[in-house]
Amino acid sequence: MRLTKITSCYIGPQISPEQFISEHFFLFLIKGSITGYDGHKSYTMKAGEYCLARKNHLGRYHKQKDNGEFEKIVIVFDAVFLHEFKSKYQVGEGSFHSENAFLLLKKDEMVSNFISSLTPYYDSRGKIDETFSRVKREELLLILLRTNPGLGSILFDFAAPGKIDLESFMNQNYRFNVSLERFAYLTGRSLSAFKKEFRQIFSETPSRWLIQKRLKEAHFLIGTKGKKPSDIYVDLGFEDLSHFSFVFKKKFGLNPSDLRIS
Incomplete structure (x- = not known):
């Protein structure tokens, strides 16, 4: 060929x-x-x-x-x-x-x-x-x-996604960098219904929960697994390294590059 x-x-x-x-x-x-x-x-x-x-x-x-x-x-x-x-x-x-x-x-x-x-x-x-x-x-x-x-x-299946378990879906897919509208659509809900049910399940807004969940995973990967911040921020749903470093320091009080392996 x-x-x-x-x-x-x-x-x-x-x-x-x-x-x-x-x-x-x-x-x-x-x-x-x-x-x-x-x-x-x-x-x-x-x-x-x-x-x-x-x-x-x-x-x-x-x-x-x-x-x-x-x-x-x-x-x-x-x-x-x-x-x-x-x-x-x-x-x-x-x-x-x-x-x-x-x-x-x-x-x-x-x-x-x-x-x-x-x-x-x-x-x-x-x-x-x-x-x-x-x-x-x-x-x-x-x-x-x-x-x-x-x-x-x-x-040739043109149907929209049906309603699925929101908690399980979000815990499995929080690393993907997509809009809340996409998450709502994929779980078979309107945006308003998604936000309402999300707060009932997680006691938090979707946006804040996503950031905290991703930062917790980042802390584990860097501090326990020895991963470099530059190697993981995209896979954790952050668009750029500077924003990731900013929110990481805001939550943990130090730059991700300064976190030592425990």
Whole structure:
């Protein structure tokens, strides 16, 4: 499979960089490696592997370059596209049971050949010509549904998340840097209902609870496990190191870098 002319790109709408997966997307890794986490488990992808990232899940990943290079293909299956695709093609929804945000798919030659077929459609900027973008998305989805029939039950499920146990969900996912609106949506509640029930359970506002929970975990990782502040602040839901250091010192009275291993 020749990939030398293919560069990292997105086909379809751009996806948000936040740690909430708002649309399904297919990711094919060309160069480098990826480690991911979805609140349930960790994942590792190497060059030549691919996965489906699931809508309405939390997830983050870190990329590692190989000899200074990292390349990927991301193809977004947004809701509008999927509705139109289902109307156009006779597709079965199948059955697929998994809570994982990232579904690592078994390698198949049809997928590899599809990735190679993208090469002629790249323009001088390394992007897929919009004229062919939709056609290639349809082609890939037809391939995935043939090689993984159960994916239809995931891709064509357009329902919003149902109501789930709020306490369990928050204790498992407090490390993700997403808005309260996202947390409310994923637990099947309006924002006002989420805030009200949250206070009843935790006796605290969601925003304050999240900060305190993350800081407590940071203190443990630095003071007990010997982790560096610069290595953990992103994974604990903080946007930048300076803000993390500020709130850490405000709570514990010292900079995180000054905390000694106990």
